[in-house]
Amino acid sequence: MNVAVVTVGDELLAGRTTDTNATWLCERFAERGVGVERVTTVPDRVADIARVVNEYRAAYEAVVVTGGLGPTHDDVTMEGVAAALGRDLEEHEAALAWLEEDGYSRADLTEGTTELPAGARALHNEAGVAPGAVLEGVYVLPGVPDEMKTMFETIAPEFTGDPTYREEVVAAEPESALLDRIALLRQEFDVSVGSYPGESVRIAIESTDEATVAAAAAWLRDRVESP
Structure with missing residues (x-):
């Protein structure tokens, strides 16, 4: 809806x-x-x-x-x-x-x-x-x-719809340096991704499938520098 x-x-x-x-x-x-x-x-x-x-x-x-x-x-x-x-x-x-x-x-x-x-x-x-x-x-x-x-x-x-699941991955890297890994993430998983810069970069991963979100977040955490 x-x-x-x-x-x-x-x-x-x-x-x-x-x-x-x-x-x-x-x-x-x-x-x-x-x-x-x-x-x-x-x-x-x-x-x-x-x-x-x-x-x-x-x-x-x-x-x-x-x-x-x-x-x-x-x-x-x-x-x-x-x-x-x-x-x-x-x-x-x-x-x-x-x-x-x-x-x-x-x-x-x-x-x-x-x-x-x-x-x-x-x-x-x-x-x-x-x-x-x-x-x-x-x-x-x-x-x-x-x-x-x-x-x-x-x-x-x-008002009804399919629940959306969300996880955030925080990276201690410039947003521009993460573009290649974000692109790969989108290729590997059927998720939507948003990145939000600040002191660190928050990368939000969303999908209607909870397991897919968890797997995508775990995949990305293994490939970024944590704060």
Whole structure:
């Protein structure tokens, strides 16, 4: 399964808020064997949200959008997703019922709080107020990290794939000196390889076959200088 992650917020693009949501989601997807092929941040603008969501839903099995939920003037994510899917926004009775169970009356809620794209499945916000939504492979989650994480756990089983196994080999050599051995490693084993220089070079070996990863890592460790 492959997915794209879209985070929404002018504050993210301005550097005033660190985008921890994207990192957390990528980690969860990796644990589930789901490939993340795009991570994109867009401003609080309906047209930008709609354009990116529409493009990505045609290319990936799921699009996960976080941020910009709620009734305030800059919470336009639901409107953008609705535009991408060609749907109107309408009050969702199940979302309203959940909030009433949590102690909110209709009069307590700001207008627009429970408006979701027509036909969407509502996602209850157990850690906040603004509901999420699922429609046509697009998952819309809150931007507040605690709310996003809590809501994601309710839909996590919907994201599945083959687990990827990973081992790292650390080499006390320049990255350029390792190119020939990395090339041989790729010839010998069906693995993906990434190298990350620093004080030492970390060589990451990944595959969906655990035994292949272990064998490839052992092969390489025998052929590099350890720190």
